[in-house]
Amino acid sequence: MRRFLVKRLWHAALTLFVMITGMFFMFRLLPGDPTATVISPALYPKAQAALKVQFGLDQPLWIQYFIYLKNLTVFDFGVSFHTLRPVAGEIGNRMVNTLVLILPSMIFAYFLGALVGAYMAWRRGSKAEGLLVLLATALQSTPVFWLGMLAILFFSLKLDLFPVGHIVSPGKFPQATWQMYFSLDFLHHLALPFMVNVAYQFCFPFLLMRSTMLSTIGEDYIELARMKGVPENKILYHHAMRNSLLPLATTLPMILGWAVAGSVVIETVFSWPGLGLLMVEAVGRSDYPVVQASFLLIAVLTVGGTLLADLMYGLLDPRISYN
Amino acid sequence: QGEKVPPVDFLTWPAAKYQHYYETSSYIADGWRELGLEVNLNPEPFPNPMLGKWFSEHDFDVVMSVLSGAPYRMEPDFFTNAQFNSAHSAPGDWNVGEFADERVDELGEKQLAIYDADARRDVILELQEVLYDLQPEAVIGSAISTTAINTDNLEIPGYVPAPDGLRSIWNQLEMVSLTGQAVKMGQTIDQASFNPLAANIAEDFNNLSLIYDRLIELGPDGKPRNRLASNIKIVDETTIDVTLREGHTFSDGNPLTAEDVKFSFDYFKEWEAAYYKKYLEHLDEVIIQDDGTIRFKLTEAYAPFILHTLGQVFIVPKHVWGSVIEDTGISKPQEFRNTNPIGSGPYSLNYWKEGQEIYFTRRADHFMKPKSDLLFVIFGSAEVVGAALKKGDIDVSLQPLVPTVVGEFEAQENLKIFRTYPNGYMSARYKASGEVFKHKALRQAATAAIPYEKIVDEVLGGDATRSASSIVPINAFWHNDSLPLPEYDIEKAKKILVDAGFTWDENGALHFPE
Amino acid sequence: MANNQKEVLLEIKNLDAHYNVDGQPVSALQDVNFAIQKGERVGLVGESGCGKSTLLKAIMGVLAPNAQITRGAIKLREVDLLQASQEQRRQSRWNDIAMITQSALNALNPVHKIGDQIIEAIQSHRDVDKQQARARATELFELVGVPPQRLDDFPHQFSGGMRQRAVIAMALALSPEIVLADEPTTALDVIVQDQIFERLDLLQKEQAFSMILVTHDLALVVESCSRIIVMYAGMIVEKGPTHEVVRRPFHPYTAGLRYAIPDPSAEYEPISIPGAPPDLSQQIKGCRFAPRCPLATSKCELEMPPLVSSLASDAARQTRCHHADQMDQLRDRFHDQSFWQTAKTTS
Amino acid sequence: MLLDVQDLAKHYVLGEGFSNLFGLSNPQKIRAVDGVSLRLQPGEVLGLVGESGCGKSTLARILVGLESPSSGALLFNGNDIAEDIKSNRKLFHQKVQMIFQDPYGSLNPQHTIEEIVTRPLIYQRLGLSKAELRERAIAALNDAEMMPAERYLNKFPHELSGGQRQRVCIARALVLQPDLIVADEPISMLDVSIKWSIVRLLKRLVKERNIGLIYITHDLSSVPAICDKLAIMYLGRVVESGLCDDIFKHATHPYTQALLAASPNPNPDIRRGRPNISGVIPNASDIPAGCRFHPRCPNAQPQCEMEQPAERHKGYHRAECHFAFDAKTEVTNRA
Amino acid sequence: MLRTFLNFFSIVWRSTAGKISLIVFTICMSLAVLGPIAAPFGPTERVYDATGNLVRLAPPSWDHWLGTTLLGRDVWSQMLWGARPALTIGLLTALGTVVIGVNVGLLAGYLGGAVDSFLMRLTDIFLGLPFLPFIIVLLSLTGQNIWTIILAMMAVMWRSTARIVRAEVLSLRERQFIAAARTTGASDFDIIYREVAPNVMPFALVGITFALAWAIITEASIGFLGFGDPNVVSWGSIIYDAYASQMMYRAPWWVVPPGIAIMILVTSVYFMGRAYEEVVNPRIKQAV
Numbered sequence A: 001m002r003r004f005l006v007k008r009l010w011h012a013a014l015t016l017f018v019m020i021t022g023m024f025f026m027f028r029l030l031p032g033d034p035t036a037t038v039i040s041p042a043l044y045p046k047a048q049a050a051l052k053v054q055f056g057l058d059q060p061l062w063i064q065y066f067i068y069l070k071n072l073t074v075f076d077f078g079v080s081f082h083t084l085r086p087v088a089g090e091i092g093n094r095m096v097n098t099l100v101l102i103l104p105s106m107i108f109a110y111f112l113g114a115l116v117g118a119y120m121a122w123r124r125g126s127k128a129e130g131l132l133v134l135l136a137t138a139l140q141s142t143p144v145f146w147l148g149m150l151a152i153l154f155f156s157l158k159l160d161l162f163p164v165g166h167i168v169s170p171g172k173f174p175q176a177t178w179q180m181y182f183s184l185d186f187l188h189h190l191a192l193p194f195m196v197n198v199a200y201q202f203c204f205p206f207l208l209m210r211s212t213m214l215s216t217i218g219e220d221y222i223e224l225a226r227m228k229g230v231p232e233n234k235i236l237y238h239h240a241m242r243n244s245l246l247p248l249a250t251t252l253p254m255i256l257g258w259a260v261a262g263s264v265v266i267e268t269v270f271s272w273p274g275l276g277l278l279m280v281e282a283v284g285r286s287d288y289p290v291v292q293a294s295f296l297l298i299a300v301l302t303v304g305g306t307l308l309a310d311l312m313y314g315l316l317d318p319r320i321s322y323n
Numbered sequence B: 001q002g003e004k005v006p007p008v009d010f011l012t013w014p015a016a017k018y019q020h021y022y023e024t025s026s027y028i029a030d031g032w033r034e035l036g037l038e039v040n041l042n043p044e045p046f047p048n049p050m051l052g053k054w055f056s057e058h059d060f061d062v063v064m065s066v067l068s069g070a071p072y073r074m075e076p077d078f079f080t081n082a083q084f085n086s087a088h089s090a091p092g093d094w095n096v097g098e099f100a101d102e103r104v105d106e107l108g109e110k111q112l113a114i115y116d117a118d119a120r121r122d123v124i125l126e127l128q129e130v131l132y133d134l135q136p137e138a139v140i141g142s143a144i145s146t147t148a149i150n151t152d153n154l155e156i157p158g159y160v161p162a163p164d165g166l167r168s169i170w171n172q173l174e175m176v177s178l179t180g181q182a183v184k185m186g187q188t189i190d191q192a193s194f195n196p197l198a199a200n201i202a203e204d205f206n207n208l209s210l211i212y213d214r215l216i217e218l219g220p221d222g223k224p225r226n227r228l229a230s231n232i233k234i235v236d237e238t239t240i241d242v243t244l245r246e247g248h249t250f251s252d253g254n255p256l257t258a259e260d261v262k263f264s265f266d267y268f269k270e271w272e273a274a275y276y277k278k279y280l281e282h283l284d285e286v287i288i289q290d291d292g293t294i295r296f297k298l299t300e301a302y303a304p305f306i307l308h309t310l311g312q313v314f315i316v317p318k319h320v321w322g323s324v325i326e327d328t329g330i331s332k333p334q335e336f337r338n339t340n341p342i343g344s345g346p347y348s349l350n351y352w353k354e355g356q357e358i359y360f361t362r363r364a365d366h367f368m369k370p371k372s373d374l375l376f377v378i379f380g381s382a383e384v385v386g387a388a389l390k391k392g393d394i395d396v397s398l399q400p401l402v403p404t405v406v407g408e409f410e411a412q413e414n415l416k417i418f419r420t421y422p423n424g425y426m427s428a429r430y431k432a433s434g435e436v437f438k439h440k441a442l443r444q445a446a447t448a449a450i451p452y453e454k455i456v457d458e459v460l461g462g463d464a465t466r467s468a469s470s471i472v473p474i475n476a477f478w479h480n481d482s483l484p485l486p487e488y489d490i491e492k493a494k495k496i497l498v499d500a501g502f503t504w505d506e507n508g509a510l511h512f513p514e
Numbered sequence C: 001m002a003n004n005q006k007e008v009l010l011e012i013k014n015l016d017a018h019y020n021v022d023g024q025p026v027s028a029l030q031d032v033n034f035a036i037q038k039g040e041r042v043g044l045v046g047e048s049g050c051g052k053s054t055l056l057k058a059i060m061g062v063l064a065p066n067a068q069i070t071r072g073a074i075k076l077r078e079v080d081l082l083q084a085s086q087e088q089r090r091q092s093r094w095n096d097i098a099m100i101t102q103s104a105l106n107a108l109n110p111v112h113k114i115g116d117q118i119i120e121a122i123q124s125h126r127d128v129d130k131q132q133a134r135a136r137a138t139e140l141f142e143l144v145g146v147p148p149q150r151l152d153d154f155p156h157q158f159s160g161g162m163r164q165r166a167v168i169a170m171a172l173a174l175s176p177e178i179v180l181a182d183e184p185t186t187a188l189d190v191i192v193q194d195q196i197f198e199r200l201d202l203l204q205k206e207q208a209f210s211m212i213l214v215t216h217d218l219a220l221v222v223e224s225c226s227r228i229i230v231m232y233a234g235m236i237v238e239k240g241p242t243h244e245v246v247r248r249p250f251h252p253y254t255a256g257l258r259y260a261i262p263d264p265s266a267e268y269e270p271i272s273i274p275g276a277p278p279d280l281s282q283q284i285k286g287c288r289f290a291p292r293c294p295l296a297t298s299k300c301e302l303e304m305p306p307l308v309s310s311l312a313s314d315a316a317r318q319t320r321c322h323h324a325d326q327m328d329q330l331r332d333r334f335h336d337q338s339f340w341q342t343a344k345t346t347s
Numbered sequence D: 001m002l003l004d005v006q007d008l009a010k011h012y013v014l015g016e017g018f019s020n021l022f023g024l025s026n027p028q029k030i031r032a033v034d035g036v037s038l039r040l041q042p043g044e045v046l047g048l049v050g051e052s053g054c055g056k057s058t059l060a061r062i063l064v065g066l067e068s069p070s071s072g073a074l075l076f077n078g079n080d081i082a083e084d085i086k087s088n089r090k091l092f093h094q095k096v097q098m099i100f101q102d103p104y105g106s107l108n109p110q111h112t113i114e115e116i117v118t119r120p121l122i123y124q125r126l127g128l129s130k131a132e133l134r135e136r137a138i139a140a141l142n143d144a145e146m147m148p149a150e151r152y153l154n155k156f157p158h159e160l161s162g163g164q165r166q167r168v169c170i171a172r173a174l175v176l177q178p179d180l181i182v183a184d185e186p187i188s189m190l191d192v193s194i195k196w197s198i199v200r201l202l203k204r205l206v207k208e209r210n211i212g213l214i215y216i217t218h219d220l221s222s223v224p225a226i227c228d229k230l231a232i233m234y235l236g237r238v239v240e241s242g243l244c245d246d247i248f249k250h251a252t253h254p255y256t257q258a259l260l261a262a263s264p265n266p267n268p269d270i271r272r273g274r275p276n277i278s279g280v281i282p283n284a285s286d287i288p289a290g291c292r293f294h295p296r297c298p299n300a301q302p303q304c305e306m307e308q309p310a311e312r313h314k315g316y317h318r319a320e321c322h323f324a325f326d327a328k329t330e331v332t333n334r335a
Numbered sequence E: 001m002l003r004t005f006l007n008f009f010s011i012v013w014r015s016t017a018g019k020i021s022l023i024v025f026t027i028c029m030s031l032a033v034l035g036p037i038a039a040p041f042g043p044t045e046r047v048y049d050a051t052g053n054l055v056r057l058a059p060p061s062w063d064h065w066l067g068t069t070l071l072g073r074d075v076w077s078q079m080l081w082g083a084r085p086a087l088t089i090g091l092l093t094a095l096g097t098v099v100i101g102v103n104v105g106l107l108a109g110y111l112g113g114a115v116d117s118f119l120m121r122l123t124d125i126f127l128g129l130p131f132l133p134f135i136i137v138l139l140s141l142t143g144q145n146i147w148t149i150i151l152a153m154m155a156v157m158w159r160s161t162a163r164i165v166r167a168e169v170l171s172l173r174e175r176q177f178i179a180a181a182r183t184t185g186a187s188d189f190d191i192i193y194r195e196v197a198p199n200v201m202p203f204a205l206v207g208i209t210f211a212l213a214w215a216i217i218t219e220a221s222i223g224f225l226g227f228g229d230p231n232v233v234s235w236g237s238i239i240y241d242a243y244a245s246q247m248m249y250r251a252p253w254w255v256v257p258p259g260i261a262i263m264i265l266v267t268s269v270y271f272m273g274r275a276y277e278e279v280v281n282p283r284i285k286q287a288v
């Protein structure tokens, strides 16, 4: 176990390191001058040079790289080219906003998807199952931004039930940021993107759970449980679902990182001031310290999530012994 | 028959994000095709690499130039001499078309040295005339931006038609909230920085000018008005004396003195604050004459100094910035976050929820007499801003409304529409040093082959003002209104070409004169 | 119980069952009839796919969803299980009839402890608390010869033999009257197989349950079952007291099976039966074994032989063959591979 | 001598490698094959019998060159196999073929029978034309009693019965005309009713072509029908070997005796006694000291715990037991 | 290879859902091929009425089945033109993705050892990348046209296929027919590409369908975020156009059709993949 952990941590660290390096050089070596917008070509040449010095872009590349690495060790991600503020602070807030949107909806969607998926597999062949599978696939096939637009069109504009976007009503911003997350107004704003995200995220766990369940149901131990006279609903939850949950539960941590990355579109539609929106804006402005740090954050989430998934696997499946 | 005119590389904006600009260029291209030109629209992603091709590489035959208006750009030098003086053709400078003409250069230099507005005006008008003839660019006009306020919650009794409309400090000072709360204004761009040395986008300067005072503030009419200055005296071509308003204080209660003014100018220059570099170029020295008078010594005569330098540099408190490097351990003042800015302006920053809201509390004791608190709300898209305004969530949309929805907003009882005539403009900027448009006749013909009316009607929804000059009519004092508006006249265009010896082959393709 | 008169515990009557595969019925069981008496051990042999597991699952009432019983009755002490309600059947499972499944590796849920799986079986039927159930599980493990402290192990931590024992322990948890064993030792080595059968013999003596032993291995049946049922392609082709059936098979298939097993004491070489079992999704009119049978005649192809007593002296000795009466003369020829080669399908 | 195996061993070491740099693991040594000697003449069938996990398959994989031994010598036609493989792997594989236990798993499900049978020729880069390939495939299938072969050429493995599949495996092994065939439990997954046709086929091929066959099984009862010689393996070693008849009639190692006793007998007139060994085969990573069988041996003496028995023999009949061929431990099997 | 493809269609055709999706997909394909010919107007052509006025924001009518856009473009024509980029990008990306993924998976899974470690670390790195933002970055750096979009998507998407294929190869590697091939003298190359590869083809095909579905949606998302090819009208860019013109809630005929088209196309692709998957391999789970 300890060996496994050390090995996995080492892999994770290596992965992150390569990503950091790759990202750093990607921005600087690929065609297209990222400084072109930070340092607007519309500025006078002298002003441009001054800005270059200000951002440390006048140094040789490898020195920039080592400075970057050195700063990373103390969690200094550099300064945003756009706002000139430390990137960490820039991202932190946005990340929280993204997480309050993504995390609950993902967990809820997973929960719902797993339950419904399991139940539908249990009732395989029924009309309801066919319909739900079709619906889930169609939802999965729908661009989420379009789904969001329709939701706004219908729920916000037609029915006037929810705000069209943003995170709180203008002027209702409480003094302390954390208070916002507990305000009714915030929940009111959260509702619609939350629902859209749930609808979208629901498909994957639903379909996955259903298909794993279908193969689990054919397993001999389900048959034995039935022979033992174990009541049906107990077979469903204690045996079938417990086993089918494995692949699903273990994808959750990994998917989470991806969901944060994928929040770009949903945040755009709902003007949700989260990390996704920030990333797109930052890419548009070539604010690569911000982009790099966001990517790093997501990579840490994903790599960490994968690690967690592997550990969870061991926890949930006694057959895994980490040797 | 001469060489065939090579295909025209028309650098333009991506259709997706900058629809109007792209469409305008596409209408222009259609017009030119009728002249027998082959035109390739080359939409490049904005800002990158489009800005690079536009400003650094000058990689185009013609570029769809869209320059935004801003109060300081009312200064006549900006859209004339700065853009067309051959000395400014280096990469990164404003003469992107590498246009060169002796007469233009000469007139341009001349107006810079004239402090007397009327005398300078004559030169500027002449300069416009020369440019009109040489056509370094085809001016299309400027789009009117339409915004709206919610009259249930807001009144603007002293509204003035400034080129930046509701964003203008003059109008924001006049906003009176009827709800007793702050005036809620929706926009899509967050503040980048409250550090005046680091700021470089328009919205940043707008909000900074709420917090910090300048010596001069540009009036809505484009003329300078005193702000911290109570009097300005041109002593000679290179010496300007400014008398300071008395008894004013910073928001932390410390008095604002001549020391602070000198400190600010010296400080911005010393630390090479990027944006101000150009404007501080000609400043030689700041001398405190006495408690209330500051003398500015210039290296050479520079007429825009009043507007561009005195009207742009923010006066920051020496007691804060003087020690900011030592206090915070940063290496240059540009790195200072300044989240709790101390200024002498009519408002002070109450809070800033990054990416979400910015709240300004009015300083009742300020000489500019702000009427209400201001709350800027940042939305993700213009669409949402509009929707929020209609629903009454916000009082003002700072985001221009799309022409097609204006009617819808107008129809709503409690909304009032404001049309703003900005001083920016759109043009097809020729690369005058390039193979195609080095021919004056071709530039003139091309200018006559642009379907102006269609563009205004169909692309800009009728909400645009045409102009013959790069100084647009809203900048009334400097604008040369004697120049006739160019018209779409394909016959006239062809005639210009024929006269200059251009010919067409059997496919209708245009050929250079022999 | 007091007297020697054996009572019939389980009776299968005229059972027909099929699977639906792509809308086609696959006849898996046809006209199955037999009865089990208290305390006896019956061997059920036949080639792979002949319906042995289907029969056991039908008795347990856990047939796959695409299976359907179209006819017949399964009577447990005169109660027809096929008529019982879902809940009644659930109650009856494991309580009355328990099963040792074909592959113990897959039959144990990999994520639950073995002890818990036994406890679950007990608690599904008895109103006992966990302690009591666990005590019973401990007792069972001792019974089958596994150290009780290993109740807290997971299935993958057991060897094949131990797993099989655990499944046996589970089957005995509620002291059922009938135990169905579906190839309990096929996957195991001979020595382990022997150990398990030794244990089973012991337990059966102690607990007096009846047992159906399903296997491919005729030798195993010969050694451990008093009666034998031979199945071929979903039908019972022969049944009777084991030793008699093996010594004197009346069905060519039984003879084939018998001589396909190497017998170190005999002089013949083992034979193989040419061809393969029929495709059960096709309608078969005649004897299902006819295509592989050296005795087959046109009658065999057209007419399904009934399962009838083949020996006047013993009603329990039954065979499904038109030519059973010839077997006494021909039996010796079945040792001979070339005789088999005369069957129709041989290429 | 077709095959001469001398003191062959295969040890797997688990948990070595990079992570061991941190000293976090203690490598585990699995002695899968632990000193095996065998000899085989052309035209002979050697049976290799033992409980699961005793190393039969490992030995087989070494014999066909799928794995290399940790130590010991392997002479094939008098040449060292290791050398053979090094100098010309392809040629070696032409001469030694293997038949696997699972007739489904050893056929590529995506290939037709023709492809399966011709692939060896293609891999050998023999430069045969399409027609020649087909011809040889048909010949091999005919040899494996798949008749008429043409009918099967375009079928896929899943369209065949288990017995037919195993014949295809045999045809694939034959197509290169090998000198030695190693068959690892070739009939254990087949139905009783067809097992013997496969066994007979193998036996016929060995005799007709004068090739060697190593027949691996865990089922002693199938051995007399095919094997000439027999080797009993226990935990990576051959504990008893000799002529088939000798062993069946005069098994001398207690393990062989137990194996014989444990096999059920189909003859109702014979009652066998139960073997009196206990426990299960230990793990190959944890082989008992002394005689490796002693923990389960009914005759174990203190000496057995201490020292590894030397080989004893009586003619061709050999056994590794301290008491082999002693009159008092010898059990004469039922005749 | 061809066999597997034909097999794919015949298997898909077997189930009802598969049949319907195959028909829908074929219709979309033919739209992509014929669309530009059938389209009444060009993708950016402005439509004027008899009096010379721009026909802007016209609701659906007989002349304009799906109405017109703010700048007087025929939405129906744009839909027809937009099918081609959606499918070209989708198909090429899916193909490229699978070719890379399958090869990486094959090599890593079969060769094992250092090759495997290296390739899997590489895969881990790509798995850690935020999918959409990364593609956007690539596009903003390398320019935005169909080919860079395809390359950028390919650069990220191969990772899932590689993982799935590798896992499968790991289990295939232990199958006896591989050992059988080795004992007949097959080289590593022979084994990888002649023995193992045919067996991962079903995975590759399922991979293609999932990658196709993903690519189409991603292309739309890229278009929606304004990073699409500025010279190409695609379904995603139509939605973006409406969005950027602030017409998304005012001109439903403009926004709804591209969304529905994407939904129908992608659904049919998913269903084809699933119909195939259910038959060939119940083990293939949803491509993660």
Ligand SMILES: Nc1ncnc2c1ncn2[C@@H]1O[C@H](COP(=O)(O)OP(=O)(O)OP(=O)(O)O)[C@@H](O)[C@H]1O
Pocket (backbone or CB within 6 Å): C019, C020, C021, C026, C028, C046, C047, C048, C049, C050, C051, C052, C053, C054, C055, C064, C066, C280
């Ligand atoms: N769920 C099912 N759906 C369709 N056909 C089935 C199903 N289960 C079994 N069959 C078929 O029914 C027949 C009988 O199968 P069964 O499992 O009862 O045989 P068996 O005698 O137990 O075989 P084995 O010895 O291999 O276990 C076979 O032809 C089999 O293919």
Ligand SMILES: Nc1ncnc2c1ncn2[C@@H]1O[C@H](COP(=O)(O)OP(=O)(O)OP(=O)(O)O)[C@@H](O)[C@H]1O
Pocket (backbone or CB within 6 Å): D012, D030, D031, D032, D050, D051, D052, D053, D054, D055, D056, D057, D058, D059, D218, D283, D284, D285
């Ligand atoms: N590649 C390997 N790495 C580590 N251990 C192995 C490997 N292959 C085999 N072993 C171990 O070597 C021992 C012998 O295995 P082998 O497969 O040769 O046994 P076998 O006699 O063929 O058994 P069976 O009858 O089950 O096929 C076993 O303990 C096995 O776990």
Ligand SMILES: [Mg+2]
Pocket (backbone or CB within 6 Å): C052, C053, C054, C102, C182
């Ligand atoms: Mg069975």
Ligand SMILES: [Mg+2]
Pocket (backbone or CB within 6 Å): D056, D057, D058, D184
């Ligand atoms: Mg083996």
